[in-house]
Structure formats: C-alpha cells, structure tokens
Amino acid sequence: MGHLLKIINIVIMLAALFILPGCWDQTGLDKKVFVIGMGMDKAEASGKIEVTYLIANAEAGISQQGGGSQEPSMQTITIRSSDLISVRNTANAVIAREISYDLLQVLVVSEELAREKDFIRFLYNASKDREIKRNAYLMVSKERASDFFTNNKPTMLTRPHKFYENMVNRGIETGLIPDSQLHHFFRITEEDANLFLGMYVTTEVKKDKDKFRANENNVLAGEMKFEGETNNAQFLGAAVFLEGQMIGTFTGVENRIVMLINRAFEATDILSTYPDPFMEGYQMAIRLKKVKDSDVHLDLNKQPPKIRVTLPLVAEVMSDPGMENPAENKKKIDKIRRYLEKEIAAQVKDVVNKTQEEYKAEPFGWSLYARKEFRTLKEYMAFDWMKTYPRMDIEVDVKLRFGEFGRQPKIPTYEGIRD
Amino acid sequence: MFNFLNKIARSKKKIKPVESRNTLEEQSSWKEQTISWLIDENIDLMKKIYRIPDNRDVKVREIKLGGKGRKAAVFFISSITDVRTIEDSALRPLLLNKDPDAGIEEIIYTQNVTAVTQIQEVVENVNRGNAVIFLEGKPAAYAFECANFQGRSVESAETEVLIKGPKEAFTEKAIVNLSLLRKRIKNEALVAETVTIGKRSKNDVFILYIRNLADNQLVENIKGRLNNLNADAIQNLSLLEQYIEERKFSLFPSVLLSERPDRAASFIEDGHIVLIMDNSPDSLILPATFWSFFHTPEDHYLRFFFGNFIRVLRMIAMFITIFISAIYIAVTTYHAEMIPADLLLAIAGTREKVPFPVLIEILLMEIAFELIREAGLRVPNPMGPTIGIVGALILGQAAVEANIISPIVIIVVALSGLSSFTISDISLNFALRIIRFMFIFSAGLFGIYGMTTLFTLGMYYFVSLKSFGVPFLAPMSPHYVSSKDTIFRKLLTQESLRPGYLKPVDINKKGNGAVK
Numbered sequence: 001m002g003h004l005l006k007i008i009n010i011v012i013m014l015a016a017l018f019i020l021p022g023c024w025d026q027t028g029l030d031k032k033v034f035v036i037g038m039g040m041d042k043a044e045a046s047g048k049i050e051v052t053y054l055i056a057n058a059e060a061g062i063s064q065q066g067g068g069s070q071e072p073s074m075q076t077i078t079i080r081s082s083d084l085i086s087v088r089n090t091a092n093a094v095i096a097r098e099i100s101y102d103l104l105q106v107l108v109v110s111e112e113l114a115r116e117k118d119f120i121r122f123l124y125n126a127s128k129d130r131e132i133k134r135n136a137y138l139m140v141s142k143e144r145a146s147d148f149f150t151n152n153k154p155t156m157l158t159r160p161h162k163f164y165e166n167m168v169n170r171g172i173e174t175g176l177i178p179d180s181q182l183h184h185f186f187r188i189t190e191e192d193a194n195l196f197l198g199m200y201v202t203t204e205v206k207k208d209k210d211k212f213r214a215n216e217n218n219v220l221a222g223e224m225k226f227e228g229e230t231n232n233a234q235f236l237g238a239a240v241f242l243e244g245q246m247i248g249t250f251t252g253v254e255n256r257i258v259m260l261i262n263r264a265f266e267a268t269d270i271l272s273t274y275p276d277p278f279m280e281g282y283q284m285a286i287r288l289k290k291v292k293d294s295d296v297h298l299d300l301n302k303q304p305p306k307i308r309v310t311l312p313l314v315a316e317v318m319s320d321p322g323m324e325n326p327a328e329n330k331k332k333i334d335k336i337r338r339y340l341e342k343e344i345a346a347q348v349k350d351v352v353n354k355t356q357e358e359y360k361a362e363p364f365g366w367s368l369y370a371r372k373e374f375r376t377l378k379e380y381m382a383f384d385w386m387k388t389y390p391r392m393d394i395e396v397d398v399k400l401r402f403g404e405f406g407r408q409p410k411i412p413t414y415e416g417i418r419d
Numbered sequence: 420m421f422n423f424l425n426k427i428a429r430s431k432k433k434i435k436p437v438e439s440r441n442t443l444e445e446q447s448s449w450k451e452q453t454i455s456w457l458i459d460e461n462i463d464l465m466k467k468i469y470r471i472p473d474n475r476d477v478k479v480r481e482i483k484l485g486g487k488g489r490k491a492a493v494f495f496i497s498s499i500t501d502v503r504t505i506e507d508s509a510l511r512p513l514l515l516n517k518d519p520d521a522g523i524e525e526i527i528y529t530q531n532v533t534a535v536t537q538i539q540e541v542v543e544n545v546n547r548g549n550a551v552i553f554l555e556g557k558p559a560a561y562a563f564e565c566a567n568f569q570g571r572s573v574e575s576a577e578t579e580v581l582i583k584g585p586k587e588a589f590t591e592k593a594i595v596n597l598s599l600l601r602k603r604i605k606n607e608a609l610v611a612e613t614v615t616i617g618k619r620s621k622n623d624v625f626i627l628y629i630r631n632l633a634d635n636q637l638v639e640n641i642k643g644r645l646n647n648l649n650a651d652a653i654q655n656l657s658l659l660e661q662y663i664e665e666r667k668f669s670l671f672p673s674v675l676l677s678e679r680p681d682r683a684a685s686f687i688e689d690g691h692i693v694l695i696m697d698n699s700p701d702s703l704i705l706p707a708t709f710w711s712f713f714h715t716p717e718d719h720y721l722r723f724f725f726g727n728f729i730r731v732l733r734m735i736a737m738f739i740t741i742f743i744s745a746i747y748i749a750v751t752t753y754h755a756e757m758i759p760a761d762l763l764l765a766i767a768g769t770r771e772k773v774p775f776p777v778l779i780e781i782l783l784m785e786i787a788f789e790l791i792r793e794a795g796l797r798v799p800n801p802m803g804p805t806i807g808i809v810g811a812l813i814l815g816q817a818a819v820e821a822n823i824i825s826p827i828v829i830i831v832v833a834l835s836g837l838s839s840f841t842i843s844d845i846s847l848n849f850a851l852r853i854i855r856f857m858f859i860f861s862a863g864l865f866g867i868y869g870m871t872t873l874f875t876l877g878m879y880y881f882v883s884l885k886s887f888g889v890p891f892l893a894p895m896s897p898h899y900v901s902s903k904d905t906i907f908r909k910l911l912t913q914e915s916l917r918p919g920y921l922k923p924v925d926i927n928k929k930g931n932g933a934v935k
Contacts, residue, residue, distance in 0.1 A: 023753060026753055028776055029751050029755055029766055029770050030773070032755070032767070034763070034764065034767070056764055058764045102756045102763070103763060131756070133756075
C-alpha cells in the first residue's frame with residue numbers, strides 16, 4: 001500500500017511540475033508581427049507623440065510551396081500615443097496580431113521632435129521596455145518620421161529589415177553616418193560631457209541646382225545629387241545632440257573626422273578625396289584607416305587648458321590623376337605625406353572649431369581621457385568639462401603612414417602618349 | 420449416459436503414454452546412471468532418452484564386429500553430424516575389423532576418441548554432434564568428434580560497415596568466430612574458457628581474454644555472473660546481454676555488441692573480456708565505456724587527420740540528433756529574439772499557414788520519421804523501395820504542399836534523423852533517439868531553461884553510470900591513465916598505453932613512439 005502511495009505521490013508531483021511552472025503564456029511566432037522601425041513625431045496635443053510602425057511582412061520574400069503570397073513586404077501605420085509602450089496594444093485595434101519589438105532595428109525621430117526640449121522624456125521610455133534592444137539605431141529624419149517610412153521605397157532590398165541592416169552597417173563602415181546605437185545615446189546623455197551623434201536621414205531630396213563641392217560627401221542627407229533609379233532615402237551626415245536635444249548637424253565629411261578621432265567608433269573603410277598636389281584641379285582618392293587609437297595629451301592646469309592629439313592614420317593612395325606614380329619616388333611620397341598631413345589637420349581643425357564655437361561641446365570622447373587627470377569625481381565635476389571645452393587650446397597633429405599605392409602597373413608618362 | 424461419458428474420459432487418460440510425463444527430473448534421473456556392462460541395457464536406455472524411433476534424426480547403427488561377433492552400437496544425431504566421417508572413420512573400420520580383441524582406439528580412424536563412463540556424458544556428446552560407440556562387454560562408451568552444425572559461412576559485416584579495413588564478420592558458429600579471433604591473436608595466452616548456461620538447452624558461452632593481461636578479478640566476476648544464471652535457455656548474446664547487464668532500466672547500454680572480429684580482437688588485446696556464443700553473429704565486449712559505443716574501428720584504420728575528422732563529425736551529429744529539434748522548438752516559441760532577423764521572419768512566414776503549434780509539428784514529423792525507419796527495416800525486401808518513395812515523397816513534399824508542416828521543420832527533422840545514422844552502435848543509437856524526444860518535450864514546456872535542466876540531470880546520471888565497475892565516461896571523467904582515445908585519438912604510434920580503468924596486468928602496449 002505504501003508503495004502505491006509513493007507512486008501516486010510521484011505522479012502528482014510530476015503532473016504539478018509540468019502544469020504549474022510551464023510557460024503557458026508563450027506566444028508562437030505566427031501570432032506576432034515584427035516591428036522593424038519605429039518613428040516618433042511631434043503631435044499637436046502636448047504630452048503626446050505620433051508613433052509610426054514599420055511592420056515587416058514575414059510572408060514576403062519567402063518561397064513557400066503551396067502558393068506564395070503577393071502581399072507587400074511591409075506596411076506602415078501611425079498612431080497617436082503618449083508613449084512607446086502602451087501604443088503596442090492601442091495598435092491592435094487595426095493590427096491583428098501581437099506587436100513584437102524583437103526585431104526593432106531603427107528608431108527614427110523627426111528633426112522637429114528631436115529639437116524639442118521634451119524629446120528626452122519620450123525616448124527614455126525605450127530603455128524601460130524589455131524588448132527594445134539597446135543596439136537599435138537612433139536616426140533623425142529631416143521630414144516627419146512617418147513620411148520618411150512611407151516615402152522610403154527601397155528598390156532592391158525590398159524586405160525592410162535587410163535594407164536597414166545593410167544600409168546602416170555599410171554607412172558606419174564608410175564613415176558616412178555615425179554609429180548611433182541607443183545604448184550610446186543613453187550613455188553619452190547621462191555622462192553629460194559629450195555630444196551624441198545620431199544618423200541623419202531623409203527622403204526629401206533637394207531639387208535645386210547642384211553647387212560645386214570639393215568632396216561629394218561634404219553635405220547632409222538630401223543634398224547629395226544622384227541620378228538614376230535607386231532608393232530615394234539618403235543616409236548621410238549626423239544629427240548632433242547635446243543633453244538629449246538636437247542642436248545641429250555634421251556633414252558626411254565632418255562625421256567621418258569625428259569617427260576617426262573618437263576611439264568608440266570603428267570606421268574601417270573610409271575613401272576620401274583630396275586635391276592632387278602634383279596636378280591642380282584634380283582629386284586623389286585616399287583610403288584612410290585608423291590602425292591605432294589617437295594619442296591624447298591633456299594639460300588641464302594651464303589657462304586655457306591644453307589638449308594635444310596625435311592621430312595616427314594609414315593612408316592608401318588609390319588614384320594618381322597627375323600620372324606621377326609617386327610609389328617609386330621617395331621625394332614624391334614625402335611631398336604627398338606633408339601635403340596630406342596638413343590637409344587633414346586643417347579639416348580636423350575646422351571640425352574642432354565648429355564644435356567649440358557653434359556646439360560648445362565635443363563629440364570626440366576626450367572627456368574620458370580627462371577623467372584620469374583628476375583624483376576624485378568631485379574635482380572632475382568641479383572642473384566642468386563641458387563648460388571649459390569651448391575655451392580650450394586644442395591642436396591635432398596627424399601622423400601619416402602610407403599603406404599601398406594601389407596596384408602598380410607600369411603607367412606610361414603623359415608625354416610618352418601625347419607626343 | 421453421464422457415466423458412459425465419464426468412462427470415456429477416464430479411459431482416454433489411461434491411454435496417454437507414460438513417457439509424456441517426461442519431466443526434467445525424470446530426464447536427469449536417467450542420465451545420472453553409469454554405463455552398464457550389458458550393451459542391450461545401454462541401447463535401451465539411450466533409445467528411451469532419445470525416443471527412438473520417434474525422434475527421426477537420432478540414428479543408431481547396431482553392428483556385429485568381425486571375429487567373435489561382439490555387438491556394437493553407434494549413436495549420433497544425423498542433422499548435426501558429418502555422416503561421411505562416421506561412415507569412413509568408424510563404421511567401415513568397425514565392419515572390416517577382423518581382430519576380435521582389438522580396442523576401439525585401435526580400430527577407428529578419427530582424430531580423437533574419448534572413453535566415457537556416464538550416460539550423462541554420452542548424452543552431452545551426442546547433443547554436441549559427436550558420435551558415441553557402445554561396445555559389448557565394456558562398461559564405457561567411446562565418443563569421437565564429427566560435429567557438423569549447419570550455418571552461414573563467413574560473410575562481410577552488415578551493420579558495422581567500413582570502407583577501409585577488414586570486411587569479414589562473425590557468423591552464428593562460435594567455433595568459426597573463435598577461429599577468426601585466433602587468426603588475429605596468435606598467442607597461447609588467449610584463453611577460450613567455456614561456461615554452460617541454460618539448464619535445458621545447454622548453451623555454451625566462450626569467455627575470451629588474454630591470461631597474463633586481463634584483470635583476474637574482472638574475469639572471475641564475469642564467470643561468477645554467468646554461472647549464477649538460472650534460465651532454461653539463453654539462445655544468444657543479444658539475450659545474454661540483458662541477463663548480465665547491471666542497470667536493466669538504464670537508457671544507456673553497458674555492454675558492447677560487435678560483429679567485427681577485428682574490433683573484438685583489439686578489445687581483447689587492450690585487456691577487455693569478450694564473450695562469444697553459438698547462434699550469435701556478434702561478440703559481447705565488456706566492460707564497455709561510452710567511448711566504445713561512440714567509436715568505430717575506422718577511426719583508427721584511417722590516417723590521423725581523417726580519423727579525427729570523422730570523430731568530430733560524429734560528435735557534432737550526436738549533438739544535432741539530440742538537440743536540433745528541441746532547440747528549434749525552444750527558440751521559436753520562447754526565445755524568438757535569439758534568431759537572426761532573416762531567419763526569424765522566414766520561420767514566422769512559413770508558420771503563418773500552418774495549423775499546429777511548433778511542438779506538435781515537430782512531433783508529427785519526428786514520429787513520421789521513426790515510422791519510416793521502423794517500417795523500412797521490417798518491410799520485406801521486394802517492397803523496400805516503396806517505403807522510400809512513400810516516406811520521402813508523400814510525407815515530406817505533400818505535407819508541406821498541404822500546409823500541414825512548414826518546410827523548415829522538414830529540414831530540422833531530416834537533419835536530426837540523418838545525424839542519428841552516424842552513430843553505428845544500435846544501442847546508443849536507440850538511446851539517443853529516445854533522449855531526443857525527452858528534450859523535445861522539455862523544450863516544448865520550458866524552452867532552453869527546460870533543456871538545460873534536463874541536460875544537467877542527464878549529465879548527473881551519465882557520470883554515475885558504471886559497466887562492470889568501470890565508470891561510463893572513463894578515462895575522461897574520472898581520469899584514468901590511458902591513451903586518451905576519447906573524442907579525439909592520438910597518433911597511432913603514441914597510443915602506447917592500455918586503458919587504466921581495466922586494471923590490466925601490463926599497461927604498456929607499445930614502445931615509445933612504437934619503435935624498439
């Protein structure tokens with residue numbers, strides 16, 4: 001009898017084990033829709049925002065036997081709400097399934113809202129939600145975010161998650177847009193010493209006449225001219241945030257310089273152009289690589305405090321419009337080096353000046369080096385990095401090392417051909 | 420009327436022959452007699468024991484020897500003897516013999532003649548395919564070997580297939596198997612002891628080990644276990660395995676069956692003990708560790724890198740078999756954020772038109788796969804191809820087209836099924852397939868958390884297992900001195916030690932670097 005009782009006990013325990021702690025509130029994948037991008041716009045009523053969802057259609061782009069679907073690959077809806085969390089269920093009035101932020105990749109904020117003081121109140125909700133990953137990217141759109149999502153019609157990567165993933169990753173690699181993960185936003189905002197850079201995007205391409213520019217990337221999204229049929233969204237340049245509020249922009253080239261100096265960024269494939277020192281009116285293509293972090297020396301006891309930065313770069317000269325073939329001539333190489341070091345240093349100086357005069361804070365991450373100079377946090381706080389920065393004496397020195405000079409075929413002299 | 424019926428019934432009882440109450444006790448009481456001086460008595464007793472002439476293949480040839488005309492009788496079972504040998508070596512010389520006083524040893528030509536005095540021994544000899552001669556005026560019988568049991572010849576291995584290496588496999592004749600082993604180990608220290616098990620059927624088990632190598636305690640342990648068995652008949656090793664294994668309810672096997680003589684020989688040379696038996700085309704290798712189930716002989720026949728490559732493959736396949744279906748369930752139901760966006764959308768997309776939850780979907784396909792497998796095994800040969808077509812075409816293709824199963828599930832299940840075939844040992848194979856279902860359920864109920872729990876519990880159990888005193892994961896855990904032939908193997912020339920967990924008398928099997 002005791003034996004039987006034991007068995008009954010075990011069976012009841014096992015049944016309880018499975019019935020009580022099982023995850024019965026789980027939702028199958030087919031009961032969810034996945035939001036790839038979320039937009040935030042200013043609403044007319046105060047304390048409200050307009051949230052736009054870019055929802056991926058899971059069925060698009062898969063080849064299922066038994067009848068594929070002709071449904072579009074994505075849909076956008078815009079709902080007025082007071083925050084990012086409650087809107088999930090509000091949206092269910094029009095969307096049939098549970099809304100999941102599992103695949104959320106981009107958070108687009110209209111420039112209008114980003115320049116508001118209260119913007120930070122809405123964005124900080126994103127850190128509360130468990131499903132919003134901190135590696136989602138923050139973007140600022142020139143137009144309303146809802147317009148950005150509706151107008152953006154990628155032509156070749158029709159599935160939205162693919163488009164944003166590739167666009168963002170390649171943009172960061174080439175240094176055209178900053179690495180603006182939400183995590184960085186929260187970190188920098190809370191640090192209260194630096195500028196945060198968000199990606200600047202738009203679908204509103206200017207129609208007016210193109211001006212001459214030394215570098216095609218030296219503009220903001222929407223200002224670059226291109227012809228042909230491709231995506232109508234441009235991802236170029238950076239939106240500058242100070243204390244959680246947008247205060248200005250950086251062009252593609254400026255953004256790239258910030259990424260080269262700041263050790264938090266990994267720009268691996270920067271191709272830029274500089275005037276050819278041997279041939280006036282022509283541009284050399286230069287690939288810049290950051291192999292080591294820049295060397296930062298601070299002297300904060302001086303008045304004004306001094307910052308001396310050495311930026312070690314590897315340059316690869318990819319084109320040679322002067323047809324001088326500098327690779328084989330030490331003198332020519334030295335000439336290019338001196339020339340490029342001066343050019344890049346001048347560019348950097350421009351950006352530094354801009355941050356000192358216009359934005360009154362720095363995006364280069366130098367405050368991290370400064371912390372080491374103080375014994376206590378109190379002293380550092382008393383120094384007030386952000387206040388002091390605009391008066392600082394900053395010099396950036398570029399140390400260039402040459403990588404390769406492109407492929408080295410035997411190039412004929414100009415005179416040899418045009419005789 | 421009633422009385423009449425009763426009478427009939429009773430009379431029928433009386434008609435029943437006395438011999439039908441031929442119990443085991445009665446049988447042994449006959450056999451316990453010594454051979455009588457009177458040959459007729461012996462012949463009668465033998466005829467009674469063997470129920471001659473009812474028993475059609477038991478033959479008795481009564482002859483008168485030349486000269487004085489002494490009576491003699493030859494008993495044998497024609498179906499298990501070589502009748503030609505009996506005729507040529509015994510009957511002919513007996514009939515042609517003119518010397519009245521000649522002993523049997525001087526008359527017949529066979530390799531050996533043994534005199535026996537007990538009926539018991541006579542019966543045993545006859546049962547083993549020998550012939551026994553009774554001679555008038557002698558209280559003894561003479562047995563000579565002429566056994567010829569029918570069976571297959573040596574054929575190539577069917578379950579443990581190799582590309583490189585010897586092809587022959589054990590057959591159902593223990594003597595042939597022994598010969599295959601002796602061919603590989605030409606060493607007088609290789610002992611082939613026999614233990615008879617099965618009270619009625621008298622099945623012989625050969626215990627093979629190398630005398631000055633294998634641990635004596637182990638040999639005694641196994642002999643003791645075999646001698647302790649109390650069963651009427653244990654026909655073959657597959658059955659014997661279940662009599663002598665330690666944990667009968669364990670999922671994991673503790674004794675290794677191999678049909679390859681080369682494999683058995685290498686185990687014997689390492690200090691293991693091998694059992695072989697008539698009627699089983701395998702050998703029973705003990706003690707066995709997890710690694711012995713996991714390895715194949717080809718791991719060593721192939722060169723170092725190739726052998727380790729297939730080991731890695733098999734290890735991966737083993738984990739795929741156990742986990743892939745479970746991981747798919749766990750990830751799609753509980754941990755969607757783990758999957759890359761592309762895959763997540765692909766899975767979500769295919770799941771949109773499918774009616775069942777993932778757990779049911781996977782179970783359906785897994786069971787279907789097991790069905791195909793089982794049916795494919797049992798189906799008569801001419802119908803074999805049909806099963807393949809039905810399985811692959813109807814179940815896979817049609818289930819997807821009918822939107823019952825999503826195509827990714829087909830991939831997952833096919834992968835787990837395919838991977839399970841890489842484990843060639845049938846016992847471990849079954850164990851893994853059953854464990855796979857346990858993981859599927861734990862993943863369906865608790866996600867990765869459930870799988871982790873089950874895996875942890877499983878590991879506790881796994882390391883607690885023992886086979887004849889040897890831990891299941893030895894020499895890896897607990898650590899023993901050995902050649903470290905576990906997941907990977909060393910260079911053949913560096914595998915110089917016998918496994919320490921066997922406590923072999925001589926632990927070195929090679930010189931340093933296998934040179935003198």
